[in-house]
Amino acid sequence: MEPALRELWAESRDLLGLPSSSQDATAVPRVSLPPTPLAFLRDHVSPGRPLLVSAAATRHWPAASLWPTASYLTDALRSTAVSLHLTPDGRADALASHPHPRRPGSSRCFASAHVRRVDFPTAVRLIRGSDPAAGLVAYAQQQDDCLRGEYAAVAGDVDAHVPWATEALGCLPEAVNLWIGNAHSVTSFHKDHYDNIYVVLSGEKHFLLLPPTEHHRLYVRDYPAARYVATEQSSEGGRQLRLKLEMEVPERIVPWSSVDPCPASPEELAVQASSFPLYFDGPAPIRCTVRAGEMLYLPSMWFHHVSQSPGPNGLTIAVNYWYDMQFDIKYAYFNFLRSLEINGCSSGKPDASEGDLEEKKD
Amino acid sequence: MEPALRELWAESRDLLGLPSSSQDATAVPRVSLPPTPLAFLRDHVSPGRPLLVSAAATRHWPAASLWPTASYLTDALRSTAVSLHLTPDGRADALASHPHPRRPGSSRCFASAHVRRVDFPTAVRLIRGSDPAAGLVAYAQQQDDCLRGEYAAVAGDVDAHVPWATEALGCLPEAVNLWIGNAHSVTSFHKDHYDNIYVVLSGEKHFLLLPPTEHHRLYVRDYPAARYVATEQSSEGGRQLRLKLEMEVPERIVPWSSVDPCPASPEELAVQASSFPLYFDGPAPIRCTVRAGEMLYLPSMWFHHVSQSPGPNGLTIAVNYWYDMQFDIKYAYFNFLRSLEINGCSSGKPDASEGDLEEKKD
Numbered sequence: 210m211e212p213a214l215r216e217l218w219a220e221s222r223d224l225l226g227l228p229s230s231s232q233d234a235t236a237v238p239r240v241s242l243p244p245t246p247l248a249f250l251r252d253h254v255s256p257g258r259p260l261l262v263s264a265a266a267t268r269h270w271p272a273a274s275l276w277p278t279a280s281y282l283t284d285a286l287r288s289t290a291v292s293l294h295l296t297p298d299g300r301a302d303a304l305a306s307h308p309h310p311r312r313p314g315s316s317r318c319f320a321s322a323h324v325r326r327v328d329f330p331t332a333v334r335l336i337r338g339s340d341p342a343a344g345l346v347a348y349a350q351q352q353d354d355c356l357r358g359e360y361a362a363v364a365g366d367v368d369a370h371v372p373w374a375t376e377a378l379g380c381l382p383e384a385v386n387l388w389i390g391n392a393h394s395v396t397s398f399h400k401d402h403y404d405n406i407y408v409v410l411s412g413e414k415h416f417l418l419l420p421p422t423e424h425h426r427l428y429v430r431d432y433p434a435a436r437y438v439a440t441e442q443s444s445e446g447g448r449q450l451r452l453k454l455e456m457e458v459p460e461r462i463v464p465w466s467s468v469d470p471c472p473a474s475p476e477e478l479a480v481q482a483s484s485f486p487l488y489f490d491g492p493a494p495i496r497c498t499v500r501a502g503e504m505l506y507l508p509s510m511w512f513h514h515v516s517q518s519p520g521p522n523g524l525t526i527a528v529n530y531w532y533d534m535q536f537d538i539k540y541a542y543f544n545f546l547r548s549l550e551i552n553g554c555s556s557g558k559p560d561a562s563e564g565d566l567e568e569k570k571d
Numbered sequence: 572m573e574p575a576l577r578e579l580w581a582e583s584r585d586l587l588g589l590p591s592s593s594q595d596a597t598a599v600p601r602v603s604l605p606p607t608p609l610a611f612l613r614d615h616v617s618p619g620r621p622l623l624v625s626a627a628a629t630r631h632w633p634a635a636s637l638w639p640t641a642s643y644l645t646d647a648l649r650s651t652a653v654s655l656h657l658t659p660d661g662r663a664d665a666l667a668s669h670p671h672p673r674r675p676g677s678s679r680c681f682a683s684a685h686v687r688r689v690d691f692p693t694a695v696r697l698i699r700g701s702d703p704a705a706g707l708v709a710y711a712q713q714q715d716d717c718l719r720g721e722y723a724a725v726a727g728d729v730d731a732h733v734p735w736a737t738e739a740l741g742c743l744p745e746a747v748n749l750w751i752g753n754a755h756s757v758t759s760f761h762k763d764h765y766d767n768i769y770v771v772l773s774g775e776k777h778f779l780l781l782p783p784t785e786h787h788r789l790y791v792r793d794y795p796a797a798r799y800v801a802t803e804q805s806s807e808g809g810r811q812l813r814l815k816l817e818m819e820v821p822e823r824i825v826p827w828s829s830v831d832p833c834p835a836s837p838e839e840l841a842v843q844a845s846s847f848p849l850y851f852d853g854p855a856p857i858r859c860t861v862r863a864g865e866m867l868y869l870p871s872m873w874f875h876h877v878s879q880s881p882g883p884n885g886l887t888i889a890v891n892y893w894y895d896m897q898f899d900i901k902y903a904y905f906n907f908l909r910s911l912e913i914n915g916c917s918s919g920k921p922d923a924s925e926g927d928l929e930e931k932k933d
Binding site for chain 1: 608613901
């Protein structure tokens with residue numbers, strides 16, 4: 210089975226015009242002007258090929274000039290409550306060490322953030338001060354169409370939809386989300402059941418991408434779900450927030466990728482590489498950095514890992530448009546592929562049984 | 572493996588909105604007016620879903636009224652030499668009994684027609700008189716863009732291309748072919764590496780369709796190639812053509828479907844059903860009859876078996892437009908699928924190694 214899979218990986222990258230062996234940062238096709246709806250559909254959506262559109266496409270958005278300035282958003286949203294996702298290390302919806310070491314079985318769990326509603330200026334202060342060394346990283350996000358919900362006061366600063374994508378896909382976006390973090394927030398490998406247009410407005414987002422044909426390289430396995438809970442503690446400077454991981458009760462199982470593509474130390478890299486050889490011995494992930502003003506089209510079902518660099522305002526700010534994907538023969542092929550066991554690294558379950566969290570992330 | 576394949580067949584039909592269990596003759600989506608290029612690309616080409624367009628789409632073609640009349644084509648082409656494909660039974664590019672019964676191994680071979688260039692009125696006379704009982708069936712066709720070649724004198728009677736398909740696919744057709752036969756010409760199951768628009772102008776074509784995901788149901792196996800050769804024999808009514816099958820030298824191997832979906836007798840059906848259970852026990856092929864004036868969009872890589880009924884002029888006349896397909900992630904998935912062995916019914920070879928004949932047929 211493994212040689213057939215490696216052939217599939219090589220052929221799909223070859224047919225999509227993507228490199229198999231290098232870490233070429235210019236691998237994703239880039240255009241300076243938005244494509245026509247027909248060309249977008251034919252050359253990107255239908256074949257499943259990402260596209261990067263230069264900043265010219267968003268130059269007319271008020272957000273392009275206003276949002277990077279230090280005070281515009283905090284003024285516009287000064288009395289708005291927003292959802293802030295808090296973790297000790299910037300890794301929400303990611304694997305973490307199991308909080309009950311004596312529990313039999315897996316030593317890792319799937320950890321969700323602690324979510325608090327705070328006023329926007331407080332959120333920005335906590336995001337800017339985020340630091341794993343201090344045990345607190347904050348990320349303002351909510352994958353529930355939050356730009357048109359919590360952030361409605363500034364939603365008019367960006368286009369309500371992406372006209373060429375809307376015409377090509379034949380529908381308006383189902384959700385438009387806003388994401389504000391600093392360099393410490395990282396999104397682990399996952400996929401979405403949406404065609405995704407990702408627009409960076411401050412700082413940069415760094416994507417590692419794998420086509421859906423490379424499913425087995427991610428070692429998707431079942432993990433019990435846990436959630437960070439907060440306790441307030443007195444300290445010298447006043448009261449301080451402490452986060453503690455607690456297993457969900459009743460138990461909930463989340464299939465998630467076991468692979469950390471950016472381990473923190475050489476020792477951890479060695480452990481990962483020996484545990485997940487299909488990832489570390491296979492073709493390098495496709496790297497793509499999206500800069501302020503640029504738009505990335507990420508086809509549905511592509512695996513992506515996202516890290517970020519803040520702009521001069523200390524923040525990475527991005528908006529994404531989720532369009533309903535077409536469930537067609539490509540999706541049937543994907544489900545067949547993932548049903549095949551190889552070295553115990555398929556969950557073996559139909560795609561539809563996955564947790565909502567995998568379907569709705571960044 | 573087999574349960575996973577059956578799940579793939581069911582899911583891909585379900586997602587394409589095609590029936591899995593009935594022989595519903597209205598299974599292929601039908602529209603009364605041609606789709607817009609964008610809708611065609613989004614709803615048919617990208618997902619790989621056939622489409623039937625009603626006769627309104629070709630009402631403006633001179634061919635729609637002229638070609639069904641008895642004498643128009645024979646007048647227009649009276650001194651034109653055309654390629655006539657001759658077989659004893661109407662089955663060209665199909666499996667036949669091996670002409671050397673003592674040869675070890677397979678008892679079947681892949682038989683190509685005897686091709687003669689004759690003037691068009693002679694071709695029509697031979698087609699109308701075709702009858703397996705007399706040992707001669709003639710089919711005027713040549714898969715080399717013949718409408719714009721041999722039949723250039725009447726090529727202006729049809730549109731040079733299909734405007735909405737051309738705009739959607741971003742290219743002009745690579746070939747436009749003409750097909751003239753009677754009820755005895757049958758095309759065996761095969762697939763093409765083209766997006767195909769098939770237009771019937773006289774009579775009816777009856778398609779049996781299987782999506783590419785059902786590859787294993789066709790038991791594609793390697794067969795040695797043979798060719799019909801002609802000998803003239805004296806008979807009471809003058810000289811008569813006799814066809815004899817001869818193996819090609821040097822040997823040439825053609826991978827071809829082993830399945831005959833319409834066996835001639837209950838005994839032959841019993842043999843086929845026990846030899847090819849994945850076909851005969853699986854979901855019924857999708858049936859689609861294309862009537863005079865109608866257009867069938869057949870997505871690339873779909874398996875099709877074609878039989879036909881003549882119009883009042885004694886002929887089935889059709890034109891098809893082959894557009895270059897997009898080799899993308901769907902194609903990579905297909906090649907992976909076909910590389911998987913199940914009950915010895917995969918050729919196990921990459922698609923590119925197939926004979927040209929499989930790539931260029933009806």
